[in-house]
Amino acid sequence: MVRGRSRPTPDSPLRRHSGRPGEEPAYHYPDRDDRVVLTDADGKWPYPQYWDRSERYALHLVESFLAAGSYASLLDGGGGKGRLLPTFAGYFRAVVGLEPDAERAAHARRVVEQRNLAHAEILHGDLAALESRADRFNVALCCHVLQHVPSQDVASILDAIHALLNVDGLLILFAPRSRQSTDRFVANHLAQGRVVSTSVDEREFNRLIVNDDGILPVRLFSEAQLEGLVRTRFVVLKRWTYRERGPATLFDRFILRDRVFNLPLLRRHFGENLVLVARKPGPRRR
Numbered sequence: 001m002v003r004g005r006s007r008p009t010p011d012s013p014l015r016r017h018s019g020r021p022g023e024e025p026a027y028h029y030p031d032r033d034d035r036v037v038l039t040d041a042d043g044k045w046p047y048p049q050y051w052d053r054s055e056r057y058a059l060h061l062v063e064s065f066l067a068a069g070s071y072a073s074l075l076d077g078g079g080g081k082g083r084l085l086p087t088f089a090g091y092f093r094a095v096v097g098l099e100p101d102a103e104r105a106a107h108a109r110r111v112v113e114q115r116n117l118a119h120a121e122i123l124h125g126d127l128a129a130l131e132s133r134a135d136r137f138n139v140a141l142c143c144h145v146l147q148h149v150p151s152q153d154v155a156s157i158l159d160a161i162h163a164l165l166n167v168d169g170l171l172i173l174f175a176p177r178s179r180q181s182t183d184r185f186v187a188n189h190l191a192q193g194r195v196v197s198t199s200v201d202e203r204e205f206n207r208l209i210v211n212d213d214g215i216l217p218v219r220l221f222s223e224a225q226l227e228g229l230v231r232t233r234f235v236v237l238k239r240w241t242y243r244e245r246g247p248a249t250l251f252d253r254f255i256l257r258d259r260v261f262n263l264p265l266l267r268r269h270f271g272e273n274l275v276l277v278a279r280k281p282g283p284r285r286r
């Protein structure tokens with residue numbers, strides 16, 4: 001049975017965004033209804049079920065980490081519509097989902113209700129505006145969020161997550177990678193039912209963070225740079241990659257390709273997305 005605190009305490013460190021006059025304007029994630037992402041899911045993958053299988057592989061590896069330990073509370077930072085709550089909520093006694101887009105937060109609340117996740121709470125708020133207070137969560141999940149925030153917010157979000165984790169708490173980070181030594185920035189939009197991806201510079205990426213034109217700006221992180229940012233705050237425990245486009249090969253009949261390209265010599269060349277699991281060290285071990 002899941003027990004524990006079911007609601008955040010009144011002094012919750014998570015700031016709520018209402019969009020009321022005098023406050024910051026309401027934020028809308030530009031890919032309404034996830035149309036760009038879901039259309040991309042039909043893209044050039046080796047076989048129709050691959051996109052989902054690859055995702056499940058990555059989530060399963062995270063689950064094996066969680067199952068091996070005992071963690072009381074989860075922060076699902078940038079949890080969107082609550083897509084991952086059914087997968088992860090059962091590992092924790094208390095779950096807080098944080099989402100700055102009000103419609104998506106409302107959707108996540110419906111997931112909480114429909115799935116009877118009485119120990120989960122969805123807050124309307126922004127990872128870049130967390131009012132830090134130490135020692136709160138045992139695990140912070142940040143799944144495909146950092147690629148959509150203004151570039152200057154990435155470090156402050158990692159700081160905020162660090163401040164909100166207990167010592168030995170885990171950061172679980174998913175992000176797309178550039179496979180180059182530098183970050184790349186793209187703007188994705190739909191044209192005639194297909195995703196068109198255009199390279200943009202960092203300034204244009206930042207300008208597009210909020211837009212009503214259905215353009216989804218995405219930052220593809222250099223693995224070294226992103227891991228460097230994580231390493232200045234955390235101890236990286238594990239990394240792997242997932243998802244690789246390209247035609248089916250004979251191998252795909254027998255094994256999920258992600259398993260092969262996570263072999264040590266191959267991993268740096270394959271996989272569009274990076275998953276990092278990192279631990280917050282205690283003051284003396286840092």
Ligand SMILES: C[S@@+](CC[C@H](N)C(=O)[O-])C[C@H]1O[C@@H](n2cnc3c(N)ncnc32)[C@H](O)[C@@H]1O
Nearest residue numbers: 029078079080083101126127128143144145149
């Ligand atoms: C690609 S979606 C991922 C949603 C969810 N993590 C998942 O994997 O299904 C990115 C989410 O990040 C949210 N987001 C964007 N900027 C954010 C910020 N500064 N703090 C928290 N969430 C943010 C968006 O509103 C959106 O719901």
